[in-house]
Amino acid sequence: MRVSNALMADNIQSYLFKQTEGLLKTQEQIASGKRINRLSDDPIGIGQAIGYRNTISNLKQFNENINSAQLHIDTVEEILNAVTELLEDAKDIAADLHSEMRTMLADQVVNIRDQVFQLANSRNNGNYVFAGDLTDTQPFELDTATGAYSYVGDNGTKDHIIGEGLQVSIEADGSQIFQGVADVFDVLNNLEAELRANNATGVTDQLPLLSDVVEGLNSIRAVNAGQSNRLEATENYNNTFKVNISDLLSRVEDTDIVEAVIDLQLQQTAYESTLATAAQIIRPSLIDFLT
Amino acid sequence: MPNISGLLYIGRNALVTQQKAIDITGNNIANVNTPGYSRQRLNMEQSTPIRDQNTTMSTGVRAQQKVQRFYDQFVTNQLNSENEDLGRWEAQKTALEKIEVLFDEVSGYGLSEAMSGYWGAWQDLSNNPAGHVERTNLLSAAQYLTSTFNQLSTNVSSAQSDIDANVGNIVEDVNRLADQIAELNIKVSQVEVTGFNANDYRDQRDALVFELSKLMDIDTFEDGDGNATIMVGGGKPLVESGVTWDLSTADNGGVQEVYWEDSSGTPQNITPQIESGELKGWLEARDVVINDYMTRLNLLAGSIIQEVNALHNDPGTPSGFGLDGSQNDFFTGTDAGDIAVNSAIVADVNLIAAAGDAAALPGDNSVAISIANLQSGLTMSGGNASFNDYYTSLVGDVGSDVRTANLNYDHQTTMIQHLQNYREEVSGVSLDEEMVNLVKFQHAYNAAAKLITITDEMMDTIISIAN
Numbered sequence: 001m002r003v004s005n006a007l008m009a010d011n012i013q014s015y016l017f018k019q020t021e022g023l024l025k026t027q028e029q030i031a032s033g034k035r036i037n038r039l040s041d042d043p044i045g046i047g048q049a050i051g052y053r054n055t056i057s058n059l060k061q062f063n064e065n066i067n068s069a070q071l072h073i074d075t076v077e078e079i080l081n082a083v084t085e086l087l088e089d090a091k092d093i094a095a096d097l098h099s100e101m102r103t104m105l106a107d108q109v110v111n112i113r114d115q116v117f118q119l120a121n122s123r124n125n126g127n128y129v130f131a132g133d134l135t136d137t138q139p140f141e142l143d144t145a146t147g148a149y150s151y152v153g154d155n156g157t158k159d160h161i162i163g164e165g166l167q168v169s170i171e172a173d174g175s176q177i178f179q180g181v182a183d184v185f186d187v188l189n190n191l192e193a194e195l196r197a198n199n200a201t202g203v204t205d206q207l208p209l210l211s212d213v214v215e216g217l218n219s220i221r222a223v224n225a226g227q228s229n230r231l232e233a234t235e236n237y238n239n240t241f242k243v244n245i246s247d248l249l250s251r252v253e254d255t256d257i258v259e260a261v262i263d264l265q266l267q268q269t270a271y272e273s274t275l276a277t278a279a280q281i282i283r284p285s286l287i288d289f290l291t
Numbered sequence: 292m293p294n295i296s297g298l299l300y301i302g303r304n305a306l307v308t309q310q311k312a313i314d315i316t317g318n319n320i321a322n323v324n325t326p327g328y329s330r331q332r333l334n335m336e337q338s339t340p341i342r343d344q345n346t347t348m349s350t351g352v353r354a355q356q357k358v359q360r361f362y363d364q365f366v367t368n369q370l371n372s373e374n375e376d377l378g379r380w381e382a383q384k385t386a387l388e389k390i391e392v393l394f395d396e397v398s399g400y401g402l403s404e405a406m407s408g409y410w411g412a413w414q415d416l417s418n419n420p421a422g423h424v425e426r427t428n429l430l431s432a433a434q435y436l437t438s439t440f441n442q443l444s445t446n447v448s449s450a451q452s453d454i455d456a457n458v459g460n461i462v463e464d465v466n467r468l469a470d471q472i473a474e475l476n477i478k479v480s481q482v483e484v485t486g487f488n489a490n491d492y493r494d495q496r497d498a499l500v501f502e503l504s505k506l507m508d509i510d511t512f513e514d515g516d517g518n519a520t521i522m523v524g525g526g527k528p529l530v531e532s533g534v535t536w537d538l539s540t541a542d543n544g545g546v547q548e549v550y551w552e553d554s555s556g557t558p559q560n561i562t563p564q565i566e567s568g569e570l571k572g573w574l575e576a577r578d579v580v581i582n583d584y585m586t587r588l589n590l591l592a593g594s595i596i597q598e599v600n601a602l603h604n605d606p607g608t609p610s611g612f613g614l615d616g617s618q619n620d621f622f623t624g625t626d627a628g629d630i631a632v633n634s635a636i637v638a639d640v641n642l643i644a645a646a647g648d649a650a651a652l653p654g655d656n657s658v659a660i661s662i663a664n665l666q667s668g669l670t671m672s673g674g675n676a677s678f679n680d681y682y683t684s685l686v687g688d689v690g691s692d693v694r695t696a697n698l699n700y701d702h703q704t705t706m707i708q709h710l711q712n713y714r715e716e717v718s719g720v721s722l723d724e725e726m727v728n729l730v731k732f733q734h735a736y737n738a739a740a741k742l743i744t745i746t747d748e749m750m751d752t753i754i755s756i757a758n
Contacts, residue, residue, distance in 0.1 A: 004330075004719025005323050007712055014708055039391050040697060043690030047683045050396055050403045054679055057404075058666075061411040068418040127421060133651035135421060156651050161414050161660055164667050172654070253397075286726040 005285075012278045019271040026264045029255040036253050045252045052249040059242045062163055066235045069160035069168055073228045075124045076170065080177070080221050083119050086112045087184070087214050094191055094207040096200055106195035113188040117142065117149070120178050130174030132156035139174040140185075149185035151175040162234050168227050171220055181216040182209045294348075295753070297341075298746045301351035305739035308335055308354045312732045315358060319720045320729075327498035329718035331490055332359045360490040363717045367497060370710045371504040371511065375567035377703035378505035382572025383580070384696040386454060390581060391693045393446045394686050403682060405439040406595075408432045410666035417660045420645035421614065421653035430632065430640050433621070437630045440592045444627035447585050454577040455547040461506050461570050462538045462549060468503040469521070469535040472496055476518040477533045483517045493517075507568035524561030527551045546577065580692055587685045589626035591671070595678060596622040596630055598670050602661050603644050611644035611658045618644065 028037055036042050036049065090112050093105045120140045122129045131139035133156030141150050155176070157169040171177060178184045187209045194202030312333045322328040334357075338350040395401040412432035416425040475496040482489035496519060500511055503521070509529070510522040518532040529536055529551075539558055540547045549565060550558035565571050603611045603621040611618055619642045624630040636642045646655035671681035 002716045002719070002721060002724070004715045004721045006719050007715035010708070010711065010715070034397065036397055038388075038397060038693070039394060039686060039690030040388075040693035041690075043687045043694055046396055046690055047687040050679070050683045050686065053399055054403060054407050057407045057411065061414050065414055065418055125419065125422075127419075127654065131654065133646070133648070133654035135654035136652075154651060156654055158654070159417070159656055159660060161417060161663055165664070167660065286723045290726065290730070 008281065012274070012282065015274055016271075016278070019267060019274060022267050023264070023271060026260055026267060030257065030260050030264065033255055034253055035255045042252075049249060049253045052245050052252065055245050056242055056249065058164070059238045059245070062161065063235055063238050065160045066162050066231045066238075069158075069162065069170065070228065070231050070235075072124065072129075072158060072160075072170055073224050073231070075122075076129060076224055077221060077228075079119050079122050079129065080217050080224075083116055083178075083184075084214055084217050084221075086115055086119075087210055087217070090188060090191065091207060091210045091214070093195070094203055094210055096203045099200065102195045102198055102203070106192050109188055109192045109195060113185065113192070116178075116184060116188065120174055128153070130172060130177060132173050140178070147189060149183075149189075151179060162231065163238075166234075168231065170224065170227065177217065177220055178213075181212045184213045187213060295746065295749060297348070297350065298749075299743060301349075302739050302743040302746060304338065304351045304353060305742065306736060308333075308352050309732045309736040309739060311354050313729065313736065316725050316728050316732060320722065320725050323720040323722060323725075327494050327501070328720065329360045329362045329490065329494055330720045332361065334359050356486055357488045358490060360488060360493065361718050362493075363714065366710055366713045366717065367501075368511075370707065370714060371501060371509070373703060373706045373710060374501060374504045375508045377700070377707055378507075378569035379567045379572040379575075380696055380699040380703055381505075382457075382569040383576050384693070384700045386450070386573060386576035387580065387689070387693045387696050389450050389453075390447060390584065391689055393443060393450070394689055396686050401686075402436075402439050402443060403679060403686075405432075405436045406678060406682070407666070409436045410663055413659050413663035416643070416645050417656040417663055420656040420659055423640065426640035426643050429643060430637065433632045434637075437622070437632055440588070440627045440630045444585070444588060444592075447581060447588065448628075451546075451577050451581055451585075454573045454581075457573050458547045458549065458570065458577075459540045461573070462540050465503065465506050465523075465529070465538050465570075466535075468499050468506070469530050469537075472499050472503070472519060472521065472530050473533050473535045475499070476530065480516045480518055480532070489517070505569060507570040508566045509568075523565075524549075524551055525564035527559070527561060527564075549574075584685065584689060585627075587681070589628070591678060591681055591685070592627035592630045593625055594670055595665075596624060598665050598668075599662055602658055602665070609649070610647045612646045612649045612652060613642035613644050614653050615641055616649045616652060617642060 029035055036045050039046050090109060093109060096102075098105070117140060120130055121138050127135035128137065128139050131137050131153035134153045137152060139151060139153035141152055142148075143150065151174055153172075153174050155173045158172045159167050159169050162168055179186075187206055191203065191206040191210075194206065312335070315331050315333045319330050322330075334355040335352050336355055338353045341348045341350055396403055409429075409432045412425070412429040416422070416429050419425050475492050479489040479492045479496065482492065500509070500519060500521070503509060507523060510526070511519055513519055514532070516532070519530065520528065520532075521530040523529045523538070527536070529538070536554070537552045538561075539550045539552060541550055541558065542548075543560065543562075548560055548562040549570065551561045552558050562574065565574065599622055600620045604618045605611055606618065609618070613619060619635055620633050621636060621643070622630055623633050633642075645659035646652050647657035647661070648655055666679070667677055669675055669677055671678060676684070
């Protein structure tokens with residue numbers, strides 16, 4: 001093979017270009033910390049990375065929704081707990097153990113009823129908790145003329161997305177909760193009336209009804225507790241899943257520093273040896289030896 | 292009978308011939324770094340012998356009239372055709388690398404992020420459907436999404452119009468090269484008709500044809516008079532001996548296309564017949580590859596508009612009510628270029644519909660949930676892909692197109708390098724070789740000079756005898 005001077009120079013140049021290009025690429029991966037710095041570095045990898053990033057942001061969002069749902073359930077639980085305690089007091093009164101204090105106890109029942117009324121009209125973050133979907137409407141109204149309580153909310157539930165295609169629905173229908181098995185306000189109204197009428201049987205008749213109301217509240221609370229557990233489990237699962245996905249994402253798009261540094265070292269060695277040999281080859285020519 | 296003055300002629304011819312050889316060696320050395328230069332050699336031959344009575348007498352050396360040019364037509368043709376592909380992939384690589392950076396997915400701030408922010412904002416709203424903060428957040432997430440779409444669309448189409456400018460420039464270059472090749476055709480035939488070789492003109496012409504082949508695919512052959520004929524666009528002549536035909540560009544359907552003008556000056560569209568070279572690379576990037584990206588981006592934006600609006604404002608089975616009970620489209624526009632949030636919603640975020648029932652305001656969030664669920668819904672590709680899947684496949688295709696262009700470009704560069712090496716092997720100047728030749732010719736020159744000195748002395752001797 002004839003070797004011309006231009007051929008030698010061109011080849012050396014192209015080898016040096018190739019090696020500096022490789023060095024630059026490795027250097028970029030180390031400096032940016034990313035294995036993929038443009039789409040073409042790894043088109044399949046970037047597709048996976050987008051998918052993982054999307055999953056991570058979804059999981060974050062789901063956990064936010066779960067927190068919001070959890071907060072709501074906690075609020076409902078606190079309210080229903082307070083109502084239950086009040087009704088336990090009412091049950092004590094209805095047991096009619098102190099027949100001589102019936103008038104005083106009737107005042108107490110009025111107090112309990114007012115508190116339950118207030119609790120049933122609770123607001124969370126400006127929204128009525130037990131108004132169904134009509135969260136801007138006070139759900140229970142008292143007709144002062146007749147002393148009757150009426151529900152003006154609707155049967156909506158409070159829904160939250162907690163996962164892809166998964167929802168929890170939290171009961172928000174006040175009439176279901178407070179007027180379902182037995183109307184708590186009617187029972188308390190009757191209890192007051194019977195106490196004032198000094199009617200022993202009438203008073204004790206309210207006891208099983210109060211128990212029914214408490215029973216109803218408890219069953220709602222049990223459903224909520226179950227949902228709360230489910231939310232917590234989902235959140236834990238999401239968190240673990242998020243860690244796993246973050247790990248996968250990092251494996252796809254982050255530079256393996258050890259590997260990159262070794263690559264860099266190898267490329268540098270190759271580059272320097274090319275420079276050294278090139279310097280040796282280019283310099284001498286026959287002219288140096290002709291006198 | 293040997294003739295003493297004949298000896299002087301032999302010496303003179305030898306001197307002249309060796310000097311000419313040194314001349315050519317000098318020319319080779321001088322052009323060692325000239326691209327496209329083919330080394331030359333003076334071929335020497337014995338002069339015609341003289342028949343003298345019963346003997347034949349040699350008369351020394353003479354140079355052939357045609358100086359030999361070391362040259363391999365096959366490698367040259369191959370270089371030209373590989374150069375066409377190099378140009379094609381170089382153009383595509385340049386065009387697509389510009390597009391690649393527009394899809395800013397590597398840093399995680401691209402359209403994918405904007406979309407997931409938008410769907411997330413709907414979920415936030417579903418948690419608190421009456422919330423003003425959630426509504427405002429949703430509006431800004433939606434505006435970020437639309438502006439990302441708009442920007443991407445603008446940038447992609449401006450990349451397409453940049454290509455139009457490039458096509459025009461290349462066509463001008465093609466015309467310029469064609470003119471130069473035609474001029475050299477005339478020079479080559481003028482020189483060669485006199486019996487010499489037009490080596491330098493041929494080198495120059497080959498270099499120009501090589502340059503031209505990078506711009507577009509050409510067919511080239513040489514006629515009997517040494518003229519290079521060049522055909523483009525499926526057999527249309529570009530250069531024939533000293534005559535050229537012009538290429539031009541003109542707008543056709545909103546893009547610049549390439550036309551060939553026949554002898555009466557009537558332009559004919561040869562765009563579909565261009566099969567390689569930079570022209571093909573740019574045209575393919577503009578009309579096929581980038582166009583496809585644009586179509587898919589538009590389809591994605593269009594589907595988002597359609598799907599969201601269908602849930603947000605469904606007059607058929609009335610659904611999607613703002614806090615005031617009114618029904619409004621969420622997005623306006625039809626594609627990535629004009630997608631925008633309905634101006635009424637921009638003016639009043641309470642028009643955003645979270646509720647699916649006008650009687651269940653403001654707590655109902657069924658529409659917000661349905662819209663948030665669109666994120667994972669299989670709405671694209673005939674019900675097989677979610678919005679994000681569809682977008683990811685677009686991004687993946689952009690990446691692999693750039694990768695393919697890069698690989699092909701690298702491959703072509705290596706091919707060209709190998710072929711250049713072959714060419715250099717035949718045509719390239721080796722200084723070592725030239726130095727050896729130089730010494731060789733110098734020695735012969737010195738010896739010829741010595742011959743003349745000795746002949747001179749011999750003549751002196753003869754003359755002194757006469758005296």
